[in-house]
Amino acid sequence: MIRASVIVFPGSNCDRDVKVATEAVTGSKANMVWHGDSEVPKSDFIILPGGFSYGDYLRCGAMAAHSPIMRDVIAKAHAGTPVIGICNGFQILLETGLLPGALMRNASLLFICRDVFIRCDNNRTFFTNCYREKEVARVPIAHHDGNYFADKATLDCLETENRVAFRYCDVGGEVTEAANPNGSQRNIAGITDPTGRILGLMPHPERLFEPALGGTDGRRVFESAVVSVMEAAA
């Protein structure tokens, strides 16, 4: 049985969506873990969902990064438990330092809520192995602060270590400035840690995971996790 845990912060609003998407592919109930708890139950992977944790006070993700449950999430991540942070979850991963860089206000200053195209630039990670190399996927974004920033040395290191998992692109897979919705450096939409077990991304794969939602391009993020867990167990 595959067990996923979803961390629920005050202000999370995609926690139920990721629960439904995860349970659809794992076939077993996900743990919903409250931010005030001190321990995450034993899990095959952990999800930090989207939303507006703690009302985005101070900086997006800053308060959540210091909540009681995150001490254990960080400890488990360091011990090898895979973690995915989606949208606000990505902001939280950056604020904890589990991933490098920061997410700033969108260059347009607008809250952007629409589908975009992203290209999978590394399909050999825990959460991306069901995508083809350079596959283009259509997924929704919904954020005000998704403008990825890191200094040049960090960006070069991410590229050298093949840690850019997804980039904003056009429908043909070309990474262009016009296809960059929020000003992110080098069109970065998602990055991993050096092991490929921790993924942070701004787009919402859970919002396009079944035909009833209008598409299935996001589903493979969750299917990838299942494949990774099964392969590790085999």
Added chain:
Amino acid sequence: MKALIKITLKNGVLDPQGKAIENALGALGFDGVSGVRQGKLIELDLAASDAPAARAEVERMCQNLLANTVIENYSIELVN
């Protein structure tokens, strides 16, 4: 003792909000304005009365929570 903590974006980090303010000032007829940067001011009271110790404590607060040192600089002013 009171601490005033000024948090600003680092040089070289693009500040779209500062840019929008700059454009709005220009539209209002304030000519010759450039380099607008927006930041935050955090004010707090400290029980400590020893300035060096207070400064060291506020420094830790900035490093751990108040500022994101990937993109932000901070400066601390102590006021009695």
